[in-house]
Amino acid sequence: MRFPLKKISCHIAVAVLAFSAATSMARTFRSADVHNKDFPTNMAVKYMGDELSKATGGKDNIKVFGDSSLGSEKDTVEQVKIGALDMVRVNTAAFHGIVPESMIPSLPFLFRDLDHFRKTIYGPQGDKILAAFDKAGFVGLAMYESGARSIYAHKPIRSLADTKGMKIRVQPSDLWVSTIAAMGASATPMPFAEVYTGLKTGLLDAAENNYPSYEEAKHYESANVFSETMHSMGPEVLVFSKKIWDTLTPEEQAAIRKSAKASVPYYVNLWEAKEKESRAAVIKGGAKIISASEIDRKSFVDAERPVWDKFATTPELKALVQEIVTAK
Ligand code: GTR
Numbered sequence: 007m008r009f010p011l012k013k014i015s016c017h018i019a020v021a022v023l024a025f026s027a028a029t030s031m032a033r034t035f036r037s038a039d040v041h042n043k044d045f046p047t048n049m050a051v052k053y054m055g056d057e058l059s060k061a062t063g064g065k066d067n068i069k070v071f072g073d074s075s076l077g078s079e080k081d082t083v084e085q086v087k088i089g090a091l092d093m094v095r096v097n098t099a100a101f102h103g104i105v106p107e108s109m110i111p112s113l114p115f116l117f118r119d120l121d122h123f124r125k126t127i128y129g130p131q132g133d134k135i136l137a138a139f140d141k142a143g144f145v146g147l148a149m150y151e152s153g154a155r156s157i158y159a160h161k162p163i164r165s166l167a168d169t170k171g172m173k174i175r176v177q178p179s180d181l182w183v184s185t186i187a188a189m190g191a192s193a194t195p196m197p198f199a200e201v202y203t204g205l206k207t208g209l210l211d212a213a214e215n216n217y218p219s220y221e222e223a224k225h226y227e228s229a230n231v232f233s234e235t236m237h238s239m240g241p242e243v244l245v246f247s248k249k250i251w252d253t254l255t256p257e258e259q260a261a262i263r264k265s266a267k268a269s270v271p272y273y274v275n276l277w278e279a280k281e282k283e284s285r286a287a288v289i290k291g292g293a294k295i296i297s298a299s300e301i302d303r304k305s306f307v308d309a310e311r312p313v314w315d316k317f318a319t320t321p322e323l324k325a326l327v328q329e330i331v332t333a334k
Contacts (some may be wrong), residue, residue: 034067035250037093038082040074040198045222046280047095047150047242048072050273054244057265066258068093078197080178087143089249097152098243099177107138109181109317110326111149112240114188114310117330123151123239126330128270134326136243145246147266150273152216153281154236158225159212162294163233165302166190166309175201175213181317185238186214188309198223205229218277221284226293233296237306244269 037051048070055068076082076091079100085091101108110116111132117123126132127149136146157163159172170190176182178195186193194210198219204210205228212229214237220226244266251259289295318327 032065034069035092035246036076037068037070037095037244038076038085038091039070039072039095040079041072041219042222043070043072045072045218046273046276049276050150050269051093051095051244053272054265054269057268058261061261061265062258066261074197074199078199080197083245086245086247087249089247091247092250093147093244093246095150095242095244097177098149098240099179099182101139101142101144101243101245102179102181105135105139105142105144105146106320106323107135107326108243109179110135110323110330112179112181112238113314113317113327114185114237115307116314116327117239120151120239122333123241126333127151127241129333131326131330131333139243139245140248143248145248145251147244147246147263148270150242150244150270151277152240152242153218153277154234155214155216155238155240156233156235157212157214157237158220158229158232158293160229160231162231162296163212163235164296164300166305169212172211173209175204175210181313184313184316185310188313189306190309201225216281217284217288218280220293221288221291226288226291230292231294231296232288233301234298235301235303235306236298237310 039048039051041047051068051070059067076085079096082091082094083096083100083104086094098108098112102112111127132149136149139146157169157174161168163169166189172191173194174186174191176186176193176195178197183193183195194204196204201210201213202223202225205213205225213225215225220232226232246262314327318324
């Protein structure tokens with residue numbers, strides 16, 4: 007079929023109009039999370055939505071879909087990649103296979119302490135990691151601390167000898183499988199939402215996480231001894247779909263970036279309080295704590311060191327590790 011030239015230019019004009027209308031349309035971005043709506047990650051994204059709404063005169067906002075309602079972290083990252091979902095808040099582990107730089111802050115025993123983590127991950131090294139999401143087709147907006155992850159089981163873990171032969175759940179990531187293998191244990195990768203049943207049925211001997219997740223998902227009901235191994239401080243990350251990002255105006259993009267940054271200090275306040283509350287709540291719920299001072303940390307640190315070299319393989323990744331390690 008042949009179209010007269012006039013008709014074609016008219017079609018183009020309609021398409022251009024539709025596109026610019028789409029970019030100036032009011033938008034509610036959808037963001038996924040595995041945690042419930044009151045969890046600090048979700049409250050921070052809600053806060054970001056409020057800031058964004060203010061900055062855009064009520065045009066743009068964010069709606070959070072929690073409780074894994076849009077799928078596992080892996081599923082939702084895939085949706086964001088193809089532009090079926092606008093945003094996602096996940097642990098960096100969900101990006102280990104996609105953005106190599108995201109592995110670095112998850113390396114076992116990388117950070118000396120929380121202060122070291124904050125200086126680097128909320129500083130220049132964190133910015134480098136976020137920028138690296140771009141080449142994988144994502145927009146890295148912010149990282150949030152996630153405390154330190156520790157092992158919980160039916161028995162106390164006091165040294166490396168105690169983890170030998172245990173079946174321990176990990177987030178689906180090769181780095182995580184190797185971290186647990188280095189403890190002489192066997193790693194079972196599975197989504198967060200399935201861990202409760204895995205622990206209850208005895209499919210798993212243990213899992214590892216921070217106090218707020220241990221409490222929220224009620225893992226303490228079956229794995230009631232929480233041993234503060236504090237083996238990783240792998241952070242959370244907030245990511246926007248590049249496919250959708252590219253349809254937004256530069257003003258909208260700037261407002262999104264700014265409101266995401268503003269959510270970080272808001273999150274940190276909530277998180278600090280939540281960690282304390284959750285620790286107290288699990289003790290009240292019957293959990294026994296093996297505190298960090300009762301654990302032979304060196305036995306774990308020595309066993310885990312080779313994991314760094316296994317995953318920080320390129321000169322760029324090695325340099326990033328060095329930059330973090332030597333940061334004062
Ligand atoms: C939590 C984290 C979640 C998820 C979960 C897990 O600490 O906030 O995003 O990664 O751990 O272990 O699957």
